[in-house]
Amino acid sequence: xxxxxxxxxxxxxxxxxxxxxxxxxxxxxxxxxxxxxxxxxxxxxxxxxxxxxxxxxxxxxxxxxxxxxxxxxxxxxxxxxxxxxxxxxxxxxxxxxxxxxxxxxxxxxxxxxxxxxxxxxxxxxxxxxxxxxxxxxxxxxxxxxxxxxxxxxxxxxxxxxxxxxxxxxxxxxxxxxxxxxxxxxxxxxxxxxxxxxxxxxxxxxxxxxxxxxxxxxxxxxxxxxxxxxxxxxxxxxxxxxxxxxxxxxxxx
Numbered sequence: 001x002x003x004x005x006x007x008x009x010x011x012x013x014x015x016x017x018x019x020x021x022x023x024x025x026x027x028x029x030x031x032x033x034x035x036x037x038x039x040x041x042x043x044x045x046x047x048x049x050x051x052x053x054x055x056x057x058x059x060x061x062x063x064x065x066x067x068x069x070x071x072x073x074x075x076x077x078x079x080x081x082x083x084x085x086x087x088x089x090x091x092x093x094x095x096x097x098x099x100x101x102x103x104x105x106x107x108x109x110x111x112x113x114x115x116x117x118x119x120x121x122x123x124x125x126x127x128x129x130x131x132x133x134x135x136x137x138x139x140x141x142x143x144x145x146x147x148x149x150x151x152x153x154x155x156x157x158x159x160x161x162x163x164x165x166x167x168x169x170x171x172x173x174x175x176x177x178x179x180x181x182x183x184x185x186x187x188x189x190x191x192x193x194x195x196x197x198x199x200x201x202x203x204x205x206x207x208x209x210x211x212x213x214x215x216x217x218x219x220x221x222x223x224x225x226x227x228x229x230x231x232x233x234x235x236x237x238x239x240x241x242x243x244x245x246x247x248x249x250x251x252x
Contacts, residue, residue, distance in 0.1 A: 011064055011067075026049055026126075118168050121164070159196070
């Protein structure tokens with residue numbers, strides 16, 4: 001076995017293990033919340049899982065750099081090549097016709113967007129969900145006696161995990177697949193996220209907590225949706241107009 005292949009397999013193993021650790025600590029955090037171990041314990045477990053994920057993925061990044069694995073060959077953030085998830089030609093777009101070095105590649109604000117999708121967004125989703133549950137239980141202790149409260153919390157965590165996975169998928173697409181479909185997928189995810197979160201939480205509140213839609217749709221909920229829309233609008237404008245994005249992904 002060639003050294004590069006051996007190191008690549010180790011890199012894949014570490015990358016897969018990092019996801020297993022993240023899922024494990026997410027489950028432990030959710031279980032801790034449901035067993036009344038305290039919101040702080042739950043948050044600590046979730047943050048510990050995120051920390052271990054970041055450290056192990058950092059090791060993957062170092063190993064990939066050591067053997068020269070880049071682009072779709074890299075195991076960073078995902079241990080397998082994504083086949084069929086983006087149907088377009090996987091050949092990276094290469095700008096031409098420039099008299100000077102073009103502004104191209106994942107850097108600047110584009111790198112900030114990728115970091116927001118793959119790191120900051122999921123962390124914010126987890127912390128926001130944990131804080132919302134903790135605040136609700138502190139303000140309304142009677143919720144702990146409702147039979148539907150546990151089901152509501154499970155649904156809230158499932159929504160948070162699902163949206164985090166979607167953000168990571170979109171961010172990884174921008175990082176690894178330099179084709180127009182990656183930009184389109186990212187735009188679709190960031191526009192869908194606030195509505196999916198609101199509709200999912202609304203249905204959960206109606207079914208499990210017996211709230212009416214009018215009681216649920218308060219200023220805080222509407223403000224959260226508007227915040228998500230503003231986030232999507234700003235980044236959509238950037239992705240549509242940025243010269244770096246056009247040069248990197250070949251968008252028109």
